[in-house]
Amino acid sequence: MGVWQLIKSQFICLLLICYVFLVSGLIINLLQLCTLPLWPISKQLYRRINCRLGYSIASQMVALLEWWSGTECNLYSHPESYKYFGKESAIVVLNHNIEIDFLCGWTFCERFGVLGSSKVLAKKELAYVPLIGWMWYHLEIVFCKRKWEEDRRTVAQSLQNLRDYPENFWFLLHCEGTRFTEKKHQISMQVAESKGLPKLKHHLLPRTKGFNITVQNLRGPVTAVYDSTLNFRNNETPTLLGLLSGKKYHGDMYVRRIPMESIPEDEGECGAWLHKLYQEKDQFQEEYSQTGRFPGAVLTPARRPWTLLNWLFWASVLLYPLAGLLVRLVSSGSSATILTTAALCVAVSVGMRWMIGQTEIKKGSSYGNKDAPVNNN
Numbered sequence: 001m002g003v004w005q006l007i008k009s010q011f012i013c014l015l016l017i018c019y020v021f022l023v024s025g026l027i028i029n030l031l032q033l034c035t036l037p038l039w040p041i042s043k044q045l046y047r048r049i050n051c052r053l054g055y056s057i058a059s060q061m062v063a064l065l066e067w068w069s070g071t072e073c074n075l076y077s078h079p080e081s082y083k084y085f086g087k088e089s090a091i092v093v094l095n096h097n098i099e100i101d102f103l104c105g106w107t108f109c110e111r112f113g114v115l116g117s118s119k120v121l122a123k124k125e126l127a128y129v130p131l132i133g134w135m136w137y138h139l140e141i142v143f144c145k146r147k148w149e150e151d152r153r154t155v156a157q158s159l160q161n162l163r164d165y166p167e168n169f170w171f172l173l174h175c176e177g178t179r180f181t182e183k184k185h186q187i188s189m190q191v192a193e194s195k196g197l198p199k200l201k202h203h204l205l206p207r208t209k210g211f212n213i214t215v216q217n218l219r220g221p222v223t224a225v226y227d228s229t230l231n232f233r234n235n236e237t238p239t240l241l242g243l244l245s246g247k248k249y250h251g252d253m254y255v256r257r258i259p260m261e262s263i264p265e266d267e268g269e270c271g272a273w274l275h276k277l278y279q280e281k282d283q284f285q286e287e288y289s290q291t292g293r294f295p296g297a298v299l300t301p302a303r304r305p306w307t308l309l310n311w312l313f314w315a316s317v318l319l320y321p322l323a324g325l326l327v328r329l330v331s332s333g334s335s336a337t338i339l340t341t342a343a344l345c346v347a348v349s350v351g352m353r354w355m356i357g358q359t360e361i362k363k364g365s366s367y368g369n370k371d372a373p374v375n376n377n
């Protein structure tokens, strides 16, 4: 292990990165709150400002991936698809078995200039995650309870609101609805069997309702679906904690552009189309597991300096007062003050650990874990 790697793996570095993220995030959330009165006056101005403020939070996590850990994410694609990236709004369909898959998505959003406006159909629980959930409120992220009877109306309404969004956006959909575990895979393959669908080896059976409602409501302003398949080399299992300790991973993402016109409008046909898409994704994953490559050419855009500059800005604003505070604290000699500060630090660390835990598959939900309903047909 080199000296730089040794420094990066120290707990104090992790604490300082989390401190900058937490305090800058709270300041940005506060600024976002202050933009609310703009909504009735100029909705589009409110949205444009919040894209920039959101960028300042999300890009810190991208900086962690790109600059701190030095993780490489290769993009496999085709030149005829590539020329559209960043120049149109699109629905992104991505597999969901890697803890930092959202971050690999974000790194490409950043490189194609759509990070601040990126959207997702997210489970409702994520709306309550401090900083990220609060930021998402102002970015009009679409939340679902994964209870169709409740979601069908609220999700459709939130999607309709995005039709006049003033910036190009990528709307991420994990159609599997939850992260891959062996048990969830087994159960979803029972469902596949009961529906007469071919079994998938590398994916859970996709849920078709969310995809269908998204296509229905965003057709027009959104001009394509980006079918994206992500994997990591050498069976790496990247984690957010790994990134924070400076570990470098090697990801590959295959993205092909599918024009919206080629997606059926009829609900049943659209569902069948999605099942076929996942069968193809499964073949791409199989090819990757055998050859270590996806189809297409490697067309990775270079990382840009903005995420690093944004982080350096916040670090320089926030680390200096922290140092001053610590010096004054120690020199005060008051054990009550020192103990209170230590307790506060522990509480904040526990909170941050809980947030990081949101990305961990072993702490995931039980959605998709229940035995499939018996099909009597």
Ligand SMILES: CC/C=C\C/C=C\C/C=C\C/C=C\C/C=C\C/C=C\CCC(=O)SCCNC(=O)CCNC(=O)[C@H](O)C(C)(C)COP(=O)(O)OP(=O)(O)OC[C@H]1O[C@@H](n2cnc3c(N)ncnc32)[C@H](O)[C@@H]1OP(=O)(O)O
Residues within 6 Å of the ligand: 085, 092, 094, 102, 103, 104, 105, 106, 108, 109, 118, 119, 120, 121, 122, 123, 126, 144, 145, 146, 147, 148, 149, 151, 170, 171, 172, 173, 174, 175, 176, 177, 178, 187, 188, 191, 204, 205, 206, 207, 208, 209, 210, 211, 226, 228, 255, 368, 369, 372, 373
């Ligand atoms: C160039 C580079 C390109 C790309 C870069 C990549 C990406 C960047 C883009 C944007 C980034 C933006 C943000 C990223 C940041 C962070 C986000 C991170 C993650 C958050 C993601 C999540 O929270 S995932 C969870 C929430 N989302 C979803 O669930 C979406 C998918 N789900 C659905 O669509 C569902 O249908 C639903 C949620 C709308 C409703 O769910 P519900 O359960 O109520 O209904 P279902 O219809 O799904 O269920 C009933 C039917 O399902 C059958 N069934 C039963 N059991 C199972 C089973 N185990 N598996 C599969 N199917 C099952 C059942 O039989 C019913 O079938 P019917 O035939 O009767 O419909």
Ligand SMILES: CCCCCCCCCCCCCCCC(=O)OC[C@@H](O)COP(=O)(O)O
Residues within 6 Å of the ligand: 017, 018, 021, 060, 061, 064, 099, 102, 123, 126, 129, 132, 174, 177, 178, 179, 180, 355, 356, 358, 359, 363, 364, 365, 366, 367
């Ligand atoms: C730069 C400093 C970074 C400090 C760490 C901050 C950590 C905040 C991370 C919160 C981001 C949350 C995004 C998690 C997305 C995710 O992966 O959600 C899972 C859902 O799809 C499915 O859930 P499940 O059904 O449980 O599998």
